[in-house]
Amino acid sequence: MAIEEGQAVPKATLFTMGAEGPEAIETSTLFDGKKVVLFGVPGAFTPGCSQAHLPGYVVQADAIKAKGVDTIACMAVNDAFVMDAWGKAQNAEALLMLSDGNADFTKALGLEMDASKAGLGLRCQRFAMVVEDGVIRHLAVEPKGGITVSAAESILEHL
Numbered sequence: 001m002a003i004e005e006g007q008a009v010p011k012a013t014l015f016t017m018g019a020e021g022p023e024a025i026e027t028s029t030l031f032d033g034k035k036v037v038l039f040g041v042p043g044a045f046t047p048g049c050s051q052a053h054l055p056g057y058v059v060q061a062d063a064i065k066a067k068g069v070d071t072i073a074c075m076a077v078n079d080a081f082v083m084d085a086w087g088k089a090q091n092a093e094a095l096l097m098l099s100d101g102n103a104d105f106t107k108a109l110g111l112e113m114d115a116s117k118a119g120l121g122l123r124c125q126r127f128a129m130v131v132e133d134g135v136i137r138h139l140a141v142e143p144k145g146g147i148t149v150s151a152a153e154s155i156l157e158h159l
Helices: 027-031 047-065 080-089 104-109 152-156
Strands: 013-018 021-026 035-041 071-076 096-099 112-114 122-124 127-132 135-141
Touching (some): 013 027, 013 080, 013 104, 021 080, 035 152, 047 071, 080 096, 104 122, 127 152, 135 152
Parallel strands (some): 035 071, 071 096
Antiparallel strands (some): 013 021, 013 096, 035 127, 127 135
């Protein structure tokens, strides 16, 4: 069952690339006492994610942060090395690239999807959320196909 607006973000460990390699970051550290926009994508370097979803947040990063957002984070069920390389390839320096390599957080959110028919295994559904002090204030999960409700422009309207 998918998480809903008004609920607390589940406790989990995600990873980001640090100077010495992958570094753990707890969801409590990421969300508590902060306003965060988190968007999840099915996979780094995939067409829709690379051509539309992530670039929209790169372009709109200043406008999003101007609305009082402390962190804009992009998450996928990929490892921290892949997320780091994808962020660099997309000029996403203003974003926090998060790895949920084992899909633990994705499953805790109830936003997993089985993409094994395409050889991709368990992945994250495409979504975006606005989290304030650890509580989900807005959640937008994409219907199958397309990038509309979770796009940066749509999230800007909910800040």
